Amino acid sequence: MSETDAIPEFKKSAGGASEVGITNMSALTSGPGIKSMGEVLAIVLVAVFIIGGTEVLLNIFAVPQYVLPKPSEIAVALVTDFPFILPHLGHTLVELFVGFGIGAVVGLILAAVITQFPFAEKIITPYILLLVTTPMLALVPLLILRFGFGYEPRIIAVALASGPMVMINAATGFRRVDRGKIALARSYGASTLQIFWKVRAPMALPMIFVGLMVGSIFGLLTAVGAEMVGGGFGLGNRLTSYSSMIQMPQFFAVVLILSILGILIYVLFFLLGKKYASWEA
């Protein structure tokens, strides 16, 4: 049999082997791929046009710097003030990593355990939904009152914002029971633990990545928001401080750093998803 024999039937998957399809992983694993140098050129040209156009327009209409700084001024501020901004970036990253780390680990464990006990899941789910829908920023003033102006209230807020997000998505993943595959594993004498690690967990992985991505972005938002509420460090603190001093180029430089941070997080989970969970897309 030649290998080409299989091609016409790729997507057919007779036997319903792809009945695992509750989620659409396209957001994670099938972003628009770049096909040619021409496309790269077009993307770069559009970016240059937008940034250059903004620069020109702001010049023509003589928009004052405190209203909207020119892209060139933001770039200059980014370079000259970066040494001052860098430690604050470090603080924000510490809060994000520690908070998200705690939230993700607790969220994943809870999701894995809870989905094994449908009754417990019914009891706990409303509270998790409450945590997901309530902006954790609302708790920050309270947390600051209790824990002061250090890392603690921010880390707690980040964990509370990201954890439920990870949990709710991971739980969706763990709930995707494929009876056929579990029966298969059991027919080889697999234990509950083996079924979990070799069938349930891999099957949940795409949704876990979705949860980690959304959770970490929520964590970043909450970290910056919490820094704006109080405390003397962090990128959020820089935002309030620069805007109060009408240092708009520096303000936008920080916004730019935050955007890049968010995109890096997205790309990280995009690549992880592509590597470990692309079987589904």
Add this chain to the structure above:
Amino acid sequence: MTAQELKQPKLRVKAATKVYNTRSGDLLAIDRCSLDVMEGEIVAIVGPSGCGKTTLLWSMSGLHGLTSGEVLLDGKPVTGPNPEIGMVFQEANLLPWRNLDANINFPFEIKGTKPDRVWIDELLNRVGLEGFGGRFPRELSGGMQQRAALVRALSYKPSVLLMDEPFGALDAFTREEMNRLVEEIWLDTRTTIVLITHSIDEAIFLSDRVVVMSPRPGRVANIHEVPFARPRSLEIMSTKEVFDLTNAIKAEIVGTQQSRYPSASAQPAQMA
């Protein structure tokens, strides 16, 4: 093989009864089913939809227990999954995140044993999947997936192979190809096979005996001998004996169904 061994059935189902406790009350799925399967025999189970065929097969595999009765493998009761029993499901059930090689290694990972590469390569050759080890299930056609599932089930050399409508999801041509493949493998290995099917043609092509089950609660309604020599050529399969046997089995399955609807006999539905 001594005469003594020949006498003892490989797989013996004794008065198997299974009641499912559902929300709307107890459901009697199979009722006192008894069946002996001899060593090296191929037995096909046919019957109307929902008659408990799968329940019976799952009980034989030890995947679930019986309400009463028992299943004996080589005289020993089957109480849970057994390494001597291989299962093939209607769906190929390949794990989509593993490539073909890793899928075939899956049973060995679970059992904590080392795969017999020589035997597996031989099987892969036999089913025409050599060189596909690095492919993922989504890159394989339905027929190839089911062939891979067959290799996986045979990889650890079970002495009994239980197949639950193994080729039901395949198109007619692929299905015939798979039937010939199973025959070929059986001629090689003489593995005892119990197979559930919806296709009477498939049942007659493959088996030594066809077990017809009644509608729910499933009981063994009749057992037909299929006395044709193997390999069963197209010529054999188109003889009058096969035609008559097919019709007899069909009449039993359809007939038992009609008995539940007495008024149906008034309709001019007879094909004869």
